[in-house]
Amino acid sequence: MTGGGAASLAFGKEQSFTGALSGPPDYWAFGRNPTLTDLSLENQLQRLDEADAVESVESVKTNFEGAVAVEAVVSADVHGDVHDLVFNDGGTAFTSGRPTTGRIYAGIDYLDGTAERELIGCIPVDYSVTYEQGAMTTYSLTMLYADEAEATSITPTSVTQASDGSSVPFHGTDLTIDSASVTKLQSTTLSISNIARFQRGGETAPVDAVIAAPETTLDMSAIFSGPEKRLDLAYGGGSVSEPQDQLSSVTGSLSLTSKGGTSVATYGLPKLKPDTYQWADLIDAETDLTEPTTFHVNGGVTVS
Numbered sequence: 001m002t003g004g005g006a007a008s009l010a011f012g013k014e015q016s017f018t019g020a021l022s023g024p025p026d027y028w029a030f031g032r033n034p035t036l037t038d039l040s041l042e043n044q045l046q047r048l049d050e051a052d053a054v055e056s057v058e059s060v061k062t063n064f065e066g067a068v069a070v071e072a073v074v075s076a077d078v079h080g081d082v083h084d085l086v087f088n089d090g091g092t093a094f095t096s097g098r099p100t101t102g103r104i105y106a107g108i109d110y111l112d113g114t115a116e117r118e119l120i121g122c123i124p125v126d127y128s129v130t131y132e133q134g135a136m137t138t139y140s141l142t143m144l145y146a147d148e149a150e151a152t153s154i155t156p157t158s159v160t161q162a163s164d165g166s167s168v169p170f171h172g173t174d175l176t177i178d179s180a181s182v183t184k185l186q187s188t189t190l191s192i193s194n195i196a197r198f199q200r201g202g203e204t205a206p207v208d209a210v211i212a213a214p215e216t217t218l219d220m221s222a223i224f225s226g227p228e229k230r231l232d233l234a235y236g237g238g239s240v241s242e243p244q245d246q247l248s249s250v251t252g253s254l255s256l257t258s259k260g261g262t263s264v265a266t267y268g269l270p271k272l273k274p275d276t277y278q279w280a281d282l283i284d285a286e287t288d289l290t291e292p293t294t295f296h297v298n299g300g301v302t303v304s
Helices: 079-086 230-235
Strands: 007-013 035-042 046-048 058-060 065-073 102-110 113-132 138-145 147-151 173-177 185-193 196-199 208-211 215-222 250-257 263-277 293-298
Touching (some): 007 079, 065 102, 065 113, 079 113, 079 138, 079 263, 113 196, 230 263, 230 293
Antiparallel strands (some): 007 102, 046 058, 065 138, 102 113, 113 138, 113 147, 185 215, 215 293, 263 293
């Protein structure tokens, strides 16, 4: 029904919740290899019954809410603008109050015309950055939206796209824990959940939005290189040889650099504590022993 190059996907930044876009307006792509992993709406119908009816007789719309999720390769050209959608303190951190909101435009040129959905009042819910050894570094952004509009033409013009050399490969990603770069890193995901939520009133659509209670987690796996690294941290920190009643926290960072050598972002991770720690593939001649570890990240993530 559709072919390559038929779809379009871009976003803009709202000046206020469901308000006009910033700029002339300005539009950005999400990065290369974009994937729309979810685009759905809920009318949250409520069934109504009658005493003499075996089945429900009517369904009434209650609250409206939409969901949209995007994955793409991290790019120096556009990822700072993605950060503006995620972090409400100028794209660098979280602060109390309203989240930054945006609009997403998803369009398709099909055989008999064009259809576009403009998603209005988009707020961030979940955000993650993922590194895999040998692959491009990617991110995922899940948002809720308050309203939408249909169009028969593509709205965004002059969209800022990722340029050659601006994307982040695996060898442009560096994870530091306790002041030391993690060697032989196999995978890592920095994820932030519960970022923002809607406020509702006497309408079916949300009337406002507010920062919720962001929670940050770091999952990583590296080839084992000695117990004095992640194992000792899981025991409690320092030179210990058994689990302690309390855990010490350490600092960390995740730095992203484009193929062209441009610094894209450094996520400052003030307080890391291991929640779970594993040994994987201990007895396997084909693979190395790895240490899958999940850290809680506290103290306020920053982006620079």
